[in-house]
Amino acid sequence: MPNWTTVTEFLLLGFSDTRELQILHFLIFLAAYLAALVGNLLVITVVTTDHHLHSPMYYFLANLSILDLGSISAIVPKSMANSLLNTRTISYAGCVSQVFLFLLFCAVNFSFLTIMAYDRSIAICKPLHYGIIMNRRACIWMAICAWATGVIYSAMHTGNTFSLPFCHSNIINQFFCELPQLLKLSCSDTYHRELAATAFGLFLALGCFVFIVVSYVQIFTAVWRIPSEQGQQKAFSTCIPHLIVVSLFLSTAGITYMKPISDSPSPLDLLAAVLYSVVPPLMNPVIYSMRNKEIQAVLRKLLHRLIISKNNMPIFLS
Numbered sequence: 214m215p216n217w218t219t220v221t222e223f224l225l226l227g228f229s230d231t232r233e234l235q236i237l238h239f240l241i242f243l244a245a246y247l248a249a250l251v252g253n254l255l256v257i258t259v260v261t262t263d264h265h266l267h268s269p270m271y272y273f274l275a276n277l278s279i280l281d282l283g284s285i286s287a288i289v290p291k292s293m294a295n296s297l298l299n300t301r302t303i304s305y306a307g308c309v310s311q312v313f314l315f316l317l318f319c320a321v322n323f324s325f326l327t328i329m330a331y332d333r334s335i336a337i338c339k340p341l342h343y344g345i346i347m348n349r350r351a352c353i354w355m356a357i358c359a360w361a362t363g364v365i366y367s368a369m370h371t372g373n374t375f376s377l378p379f380c381h382s383n384i385i386n387q388f389f390c391e392l393p394q395l396l397k398l399s400c401s402d403t404y405h406r407e408l409a410a411t412a413f414g415l416f417l418a419l420g421c422f423v424f425i426v427v428s429y430v431q432i433f434t435a436v437w438r439i440p441s442e443q444g445q446q447k448a449f450s451t452c453i454p455h456l457i458v459v460s461l462f463l464s465t466a467g468i469t470y471m472k473p474i475s476d477s478p479s480p481l482d483l484l485a486a487v488l489y490s491v492v493p494p495l496m497n498p499v500i501y502s503m504r505n506k507e508i509q510a511v512l513r514k515l516l517h518r519l520i521i522s523k524n525n526m527p528i529f530l531s
Contacts, residue, residue: 220305221304221305222302222303222304222305222383223302223305223308223383223390224301224303224383224384225291225292225301225385225388225390226385226386226387226388227295227296227388228296228388228483232299235296238292238296239297242289242292242293242491243293245289245491245495246285246289246290249281249285249491249494249495249498250282252495252497252498252499253281253282253494253497253498254278254282255498255502255512256275256278256498256501256508257275257278257279259508259511259512259515260272260274260275260278261275263511263514265507266507266508266511269332269347270329270332270333270336272352272356273325273328273329273332273352273356274329276325276359277322277325277326277329277458277497278497278498280318280322280325281318281322281494281497282494283317284314284315284318284319284322284494285490285491287310287311287314287315287318288311288315288388288490289490289491291303291307291311291389292388292389303390307390308385308390308395309371309375311389311390312370312371312374312375312390312392312395313367313368313371314367315389315390315490316363316366316367316370316371316392317363317364317366317367318363320363320366320367320414320417321359321360321362321363322462323417323418323462324359324363324417324421325359326455326458326459326462327421327424327425328355328356328359329455330424330425330429330455330459331424331428332347333452333455334428334429334431334432335347337435337436337452338431338432362417366414366417369413370392370414374392374395374396374399377396377399377400378400379395379398379399380398380400382398383398384398385398386482387482387483388483388486388487389490391486422463425459429452429456432452436452450505454500454501454505457500458493458497458501461492461493461497461500462489462493466489
């Protein structure tokens with residue numbers, strides 16, 4: 214019979230036991246977190262302040278930036294604090310919050326990526342009906358459905374996971390409370406409780422993936438029919454960043470969740486977790502702004518205003 218104990222805290226995986234490497238990890242994560250914070254806040258500021266960007270595509274992009282901020286904020290600050298304070302602990306409540314928030318932001322993120330694929334397919338395949346189909350009310354309802362689905366999915370997974378008795382250990386072989394690692398700590402005969410949440414998650418993920426693939430098949434078919442090369446380039450320029458972000462999200466998450474869970478921590482597991490939890494929120498603002506001339510133009514205008522206002526500030530001499 215398994216030895217069931219009441220777990221009050223968990224021990225997370227540290228990047229190193231050497232103090233100098235712990236400080237290095239803190240500095241690297243701090244730089245990545247600040248870069249993600251600045252990049253995503255810039256996208257949100259640009260979209261909300263410039264009326265030229267008040268369109269469905271940029272509305273969804275601003276939501277995506279909010280989600281990126283949420284997902285990286287759910288796990289990275291705690292890992293940074295642990296390295297700085299030379300500890301590995303996370304409270305039971307802190308672990309529950311981390312799992313719920315990270316799953317929520319990831320699930321809603323994938324939903325918004327699916328909505329953005331649909332938005333692009335309507336814009337390119339049915340441009341004359343775009344304003345009717347993608348009206349303000351439709352966009353708001355799509356966003357509400359995405360958030361509601363994410364809350365249900367995250368609540369199911371979190372509730373089922375933490376209703377399991379942890380009878381093996383309280384040591385998590387990851388730098389944050391990762392769901393597969395937590396399930397490994399639970400008793401094997403209680404795994405059936407997670408089947409419903411897992412099935413629901415797979416159904417949503419597969420549905421979103423198929424929808425994105427079908428949308429892009431329609432997009433590429435429509436683009437090849439555009440007679441002018443300039444028109445093709447313009448259509449591709451609005452789709453390529455989204456396609457890169459989708460590929461980055463799916464590849465990094467797929468590598469982590471499709472591989473078998475090892476009994477002992479490995480550098481590869483740690484690297485995979487960093488790739489899907491830290492890299493996408495860091496890179497998404499760069500990917501979207503790199504090929505988007507409208508965002509670049511508004512950013513230049515914003516920087517120009519800041520420089521002018523700084524130069525016009527009165528200087529008080531003592």
